[in-house]
Amino acid sequence: MSDSHPLIIIGTGLAGYSLAREFRKLNPDKALVMISRDDGHSYSKPMLSTGFTKGKDADALSMGDPGKMAEQLKATIRTHTTVDRIDTANKVLEIGEERLHYDQLVLATGASVNRLNFPGSDHPKVMSINDLMDYRAFRKQLGENQHVAIMGAGLIGCEYANDLLNGGHQVSVIDPSTSALSGLIPEPAGKAVVAGLSDAGASFYLGQYVQSVRDTGKSLELTLNDGALLEADIVVSAVGLKPDLGLAKASGIDCSRGIVTNRLLQTSAPDVFALGDAAEVDGHVLLYVLPLMACARALAKTLNATPTQVSYGVMPVATKTPACPVIVCPPLSREGQWQFEQDGLNVKGIFHDSTGEASGFVLTGDYISEKQQLAKMLKGIHA
Ligand code: FAD
Secondary structure (H helix, E strand, O other), X not given: OOOOOOEEEEOOOHHHHHHHXXXXXXXXXXXXXXXXXXXXXXXXXXXXXXXXXXXXOHHHHEEEOHHHHHHHHOOEEEOOOOOOEEEOOOOEEEEOOEEEEOOEEEEOOOEEEOOOOOOOOOOOOEEOOOOHHHHHHHHHHOOOOOEEEEEXXXXXXXXXXXXHHHOOOEEEEEXXXXXXXXXXXXXXXHHHHHHHHHHOOOEXXXXXXXXXXXXXXXXXXXXXXXXXXXXXXXXXXXXXXXXXXXXXXXXXXXXXXXXEEOOOOEOOOOOEEEOHHHEEEOOEOOOOHHHHHHHHHHHHHHHOOOOOOOOOOOOOEEOOOOOOXXXXXXXXXXXXXXXXXXXXXXXXXXXXXXXXXXXXXXXXXXXXXXXXXXXXXXXXOOO
């Protein structure tokens, strides 16, 4: 290792900044460079889907501009800068014509949004919101009391739906599944979310998808797969995220569903590590905050000569859908069966694996108060 070269972190999202903070607690002096293709503002991405509920616009959601972050972290922060390739043999980053040496490198490059391709999908008012800059652009396009069509009833689509309703907007949600959050929770719980958001004013078009978007001059006209027409002022595309693998693949670093790492967060390249939404840690791709915080704490130690494996424990995911709150701890395996108790919007589901042991749960509505109790029951099973 050459101490004359810095630790470089690519990415200034929650993973990049959390790691930088943890690293500085252990090492106040080593040169640290952070590089981001975005504007480098520090913000909590989960808060993007609470802007109206909490009365915050994009500026209010920023917790620090890159100048303030650079001072706090004693780091050089380069914004609007895209790293094109990593020469892992010579430990050099390529940024256009520039070459930048690193001692250790961390990829905290996040996840990018899935994009659908249909006539009109490239209209400027068909928008994805995956960072603070996207959110700023969205709020600029959105007027008062608008009709927002949301493609996707997953966690992000449902959270934006609830928040936009709280902001006084009209909301329609379109999804090919038969219930909400279908990739994350079982159907009875998903149906409770649909019912809760419908009671709050949302219209759901389930079993449907958008075939085209046409600008009529006054509004956007969406054609659904059954031929139905829907008028909206703006369309939010929330059809999923996937780890951003472009840079790692272009640099010959092993990737599968994410950038492949072991529990020390080491990639296939020497002195190159990965964490956050971009990483596949020991086979797990977890696009959530709690796992990346655990990784940041472990990796800070590893980068400071104390190799530390990350372990996760039980990490329930909570949705920010106050119309029908959800807490879920997805089972690790599909082999087994759900058992439900239900009273209106309140659903409690426990998943028993093939040995009969409880290995996952979902709670909606009033049942979310049982979170601690059920999380304790799973302790020791989730690694
Ligand atoms: P990102 O925030 O995506 O950061 C990636 C960084 O990499 C960016 O700075 C980008 O500019 C940079 N970058 C990428 N490629 C390059 C390159 N080639 N060169 C230079 N820079 C590059 N999780 C929860 O646990 N609970 C929640 O309630 C929750 N709510 C959410 C709500 C919404 C609306 C969304 C979108 C997500 C939510 N999540 C939630 C998920 C959570 O926010 C993410 O897991 C987390 O923010 C990921 O952080 P990250 O730093 O890995 O990635």
